[in-house]
Amino acid sequence: MRQTILFDLDDTLVHCNRYFFMVIDQFADWMADRFRREGLDPAEVRRVQAEIDIAGVQIVGFDSEHFPRSFVETYRHFAAQFGVKPSRDDEETVRRLGRSVYELETEPYPHMEETLDRLKEEGHELHLYTGGDPEIQRRKIDKFNLQRYFGSRIHIRRHKNADALEQIAASCGFDRGRTWMIGNSLRTDVIPALKAGIHAIHVQAETEWQYNIARVDVEPKGAFIRLKQLIDVPEAIAGYVRSRMVR
Structure with a gap:
């Protein structure tokens, strides 16, 4: 029938998820290096990014700019936590990293x-x-x-x-x-x-x-x-x- x-x-x-997780790992490593003196744990970066990402999806839906924006917001979160003034160059770096997920080759x-x-x-x-x-x-x-x-x-x-x-x-x-x-x-x-x-x-x-x-x-x-x-x-x-x- x-x-x-x-x-x-x-x-x-x-x-799909495998590519996002790969870029998130790259972001977490970058953040750990950027805040090396503060002893930032990559696992904590992943946790905060996931919270920001999920909270935003429920509001804006599957907007392509939301994922890179979650990287910027995560960066700002830890900058504030550690008393570091956010850098525009840093923000642009993590935004570009977030956008890079859409350039990866997809497999069936x-x-x-x-x-x-x-x-x-x-x-x-x-x-x-x-x-x-x-x-x-x-x-x-x-x-x-x-x-x-x-x-x-x-x-x-x-x-x-x-x-x-x-x-x-x-x-x-x-x-x-x-x-x-x-x-x-x-x-x-x-x-x-x-x-x-x-x-x-x-x-x-x-x-x-x-x-x-x-x-x-x-x-x-x-x-x-x-x-x-x-x-x-x-x-x-x-x-x-x-x-x-x-x-």
Whole structure:
């Protein structure tokens, strides 16, 4: 039976967190060296940056300037803590470091093409639903030629939450009993899907951003499946559909 299937992009189809964590490590090392006399621990830098980053995302959404801004704000935090006057040169250095994450080459998750090929061949309607800066997300989409799977059914939102998914579901006229959301984020993929009354599959990411971790306290109206790898998605959907037909 034909299903409508929405895929998240970052850390579901293509790697993302690994690049952000790599740049955060570089930033933490730079900060530890900059405040060497004060004995700044890189782990403390990571903790404060994560708090600032997550707090900001909840306000501005997935704005591309927010991540480098979190580096500047973290730098200012420790400068104030140690009684050091902030330097414009230092701020520009850490801002450039934060922006550098968007210049790194992105790699696909294992079995990305195999998974999408199978679902397309089975006749399902595939959508891509991702959060972030449209230009940055489009570069990833173009690099992997994802239009061959999703066509014009690509939804890019700065705020990826229950309201955004509900708007997409309503405007596209989804049959919610045959619609699925596939993603690594409990916060932005799974919980909004369950609130919208559609099926959800949580696919475990290689490494997870703290923001994406949340308690699922919504009662599913349909399927809620947890998987460890993307390649298992087609059979999970097929198995659920078969079980419903038997009933």
